[in-house]
Amino acid sequence: MGEKNEIISNERIKPSSPTPNHLHNFKLSFLDQLAPSFYVPILLFYSASDVRTFATDLTALSEKLKTSLSKLLTLYYPFCGRLRGNSTIDCNDQGVIFIHSKLPIPLSNILKNPKPHNLHQLLPCAPYNLQPQQRDTLGIMAVQLSQFKCGGIALGVCFSHKIIDASTAASFLSAWAATSRGHGNSSFAPPPMEETSLLFPPRNVFVDMTSGMFGHANTVTKRFIFSGSNISRLRQNIGCPSFNPSRVEAVTALLWKSSLEAAKEGSDSGEENVAASSVCHIVNIRSRMVPALSKDSIGNIWQYAVSSLVEVEGGVGLRDLAERVRETIRKVDGDYIRKLQSDVEFVEVVKGLEEARTMAAEKGHRFCAFTSWVGFGFYEVDFGWGKPTYATTIGMPIKNLGVLISTKDGEGIEAWLTLTTREMAQLEHNAQLLDFASLDS
Known part of the structure; x- marks a missing residue:
């Protein structure tokens, strides 16, 4: 992007009323304890024409966001506290950092080619590269409002993954938007903050599935767009009378297959040969x-689903991979969740995660991971000046990992995929992938 942000203001937003003493010690759930320590970044872009219908003075818009955030934090009180170890949040009302910045470029410069290094400037922190002391200073979440030369804006929010998954982030943004529109805290049910830690009590365990996966040299993240019509074609291409893949299953399978083929091209050039592969999907x-939880339930209410090994030396069909994706996701069923909640059998789950972590590092094995934010409603977040023109994330700088998120029409999927630079160069020329997806230049 080149141009630098001009910081207009930088302050901490505290809840409009203090958190009661009996709520100051918030316990993380067992699932929160297993979650990575980085931040979940979300970016929402609003056009100049929509913003002008609300205000020509962006200072007033900024104040409205701050005021509504302050009101909402009285319900989401852990979000303005500080993490203490891997077990609790001190709900001390230290507040949420809110940065208001200005850029001397039009919003269209970003939207026409949203590369990760340009999007990073629109976030309040580097979500994947913070040291423990920096995370303590930053807190549980942080916000940056960026205004563009044209009058358009971007709202960048980073949420600590130790309590907030993408679904929780979407629910919070929706509640914040409703509060901004004047619907107030009384217009929606208070989030059940303690629910997850009651269902999954904290335990004396620690497994970091992402440890050592960041900071690999020579990796690159690219965006691939699958339109709704192309996904329909892909599903028809994969499907048969006994198997009709979902949109996420189909896109995951194609990206998995394409990355394996890119890795094979690398092995033909003298790099390590890939003999087997497995896929991990966040569920x-x-x-x-049982009973089902609300979509607005707070916390890391997800699990890693890891497939068995697939032999890939002789090549593997797209349908075979799609079926393996479905089989893997369906492993996380009622019996699996019962083990998670058991005081004895949860050890099996932890052991399985540790084995998957070890397997991912083995030579000759390609471990591909995907997380789907499809259907989380980021395009519905309306603070009073309309819905986003564009909603996205920045992908994760973890080799062989893909993040899937809905496109604006709700029919397509935007995939942010990270590979080695050599493999990405091969992937960008994969004819089968390019038949169904477009990519940024």
């Missing part, structure tokens, strides 16, 4: 609980 378990 939202709210609807899989």
